[in-house]
Amino acid sequence: xxxxxxxxxxxxxxxxxxxxxxxxxxxxxxxxxxxxxxxxxxxxxxxxxxxxxxxxxxxxxxxxxxxxxxxxxxxxxxxxxxxxxxxxxxxxxxxxxxxxxxxxxxxxxxxxxx
Amino acid sequence: xxxxxxxxxxxxxxxxxxxxxxxxxxxxxxxxxxxxxxxxxxxxxxxxxxxxxxxxxxxxxxxxxxxxxxxxxxxxxxxxxxxxxxxxxxxxxxxxxxxxxxxxxxxxxxxxx
Numbered sequence: 001x002x003x004x005x006x007x008x009x010x011x012x013x014x015x016x017x018x019x020x021x022x023x024x025x026x027x028x029x030x031x032x033x034x035x036x037x038x039x040x041x042x043x044x045x046x047x048x049x050x051x052x053x054x055x056x057x058x059x060x061x062x063x064x065x066x067x068x069x070x071x072x073x074x075x076x077x078x079x080x081x082x083x084x085x086x087x088x089x090x091x092x093x094x095x096x097x098x099x100x101x102x103x104x105x106x107x108x109x110x111x112x113x114x
Numbered sequence: 115x116x117x118x119x120x121x122x123x124x125x126x127x128x129x130x131x132x133x134x135x136x137x138x139x140x141x142x143x144x145x146x147x148x149x150x151x152x153x154x155x156x157x158x159x160x161x162x163x164x165x166x167x168x169x170x171x172x173x174x175x176x177x178x179x180x181x182x183x184x185x186x187x188x189x190x191x192x193x194x195x196x197x198x199x200x201x202x203x204x205x206x207x208x209x210x211x212x213x214x215x216x217x218x219x220x221x222x223x224x225x226x227x
Contacts, residue, residue, distance in 0.1 A: 003156055033215050042118075042204050042218035043157075088157075090216075101172065102216060104157045 006089050006105025013079055014113055021108040022073040023089035031092035032065050032072040033102070038085045046087075047074070069094075079112050086110075117141070118219035120205050126225045133192040135222050137205030145208045146188035147216060148172075148180060150201040157204065163188055195226045 006023045013019055023032070031050055035043035047058050049065035049072060056063055062075045072091070076083055089105040121136035139146065147162040149172075159172030161180040169180050177199060181189040188207075192199055202223050206216040 031215070035218075040123075040221070040223075042120075042220045045215050045217060048215045101159055101162070106154075106156045 004089055004103050004105040006108060008108060010109040012111045017079055019076040019079055019110060023105045024071040027093045028069040029091040030094045033090040034063050034074045035088045036085050043088055081112050083110055084112050118205055118207055118217055120219040120222050122222050124223050127195050128227055131195050133195050135190040135203055137188045137219055138186050139207040143207035143209055147206040148190045149204045151204055152201050197226050200226045
């Protein structure tokens with residue numbers, strides 16, 4: 001399946017800094033999801049977005065469903081060492097031939113230094 | 115919390131063997147999915163199932179089959195394992211196909227020698 005355009009590919013930040021990453025597509029989506037994956041583990045759902053323009057927070061994480069339905073961003077505020085990991089976006093396209101299939105971004109590797 | 119359990123974290127098999135990967139979810143989800151994850155290629159859908167005994171091909175079904183005899187269990191089968199099937203395999207489940215998020219297991223790292 002088509003892969004979403006996720007950027008940046010990696011980020012090296014200092015503890016306390018804010019992190020921002022985004023995903024874009026040429027297709028329209030009805031759901032955007034953000035996951036975090038630690039080494040050797042499966043992805044864990046962080047935030048789910050269901051409506052265009054929706055802004056949702058989960059602790060220090062904030063994500064938004066783009067108004068055009070073609071993009072989403074994730075912000076992490078005041079990063080801490082345990083924020084290290086790979087963050088994936090995923091989206092459910094609105095086309096019927098994509099029924100049940102998520103498209104995934106390639107991931108953003110976040111490294112936090114003390 | 116949703117719990118998706120994969121039977122093995124690490125598995126080593128030989129070329130030509132028939133390999134079974136098992137996945138169980140405890141939330142009565144209708145839908146279950148099998149992905150493989152490879153560096154640089156991201157997550158790729160192998161098969162999914164939206165009901166007992168139902169299955170749909172994903173993007174890379176060749177060399178794989180699946181079985182769903184009970185709602186909570188979804189098995190991935192490598193009919194004759196090959197070295198290019200060495201990968202991380204992830205199982206996921208969800209309520210609805212369209213809007214509900216998928217929840218993942220911890221993965222099985224499979225090595226084919």
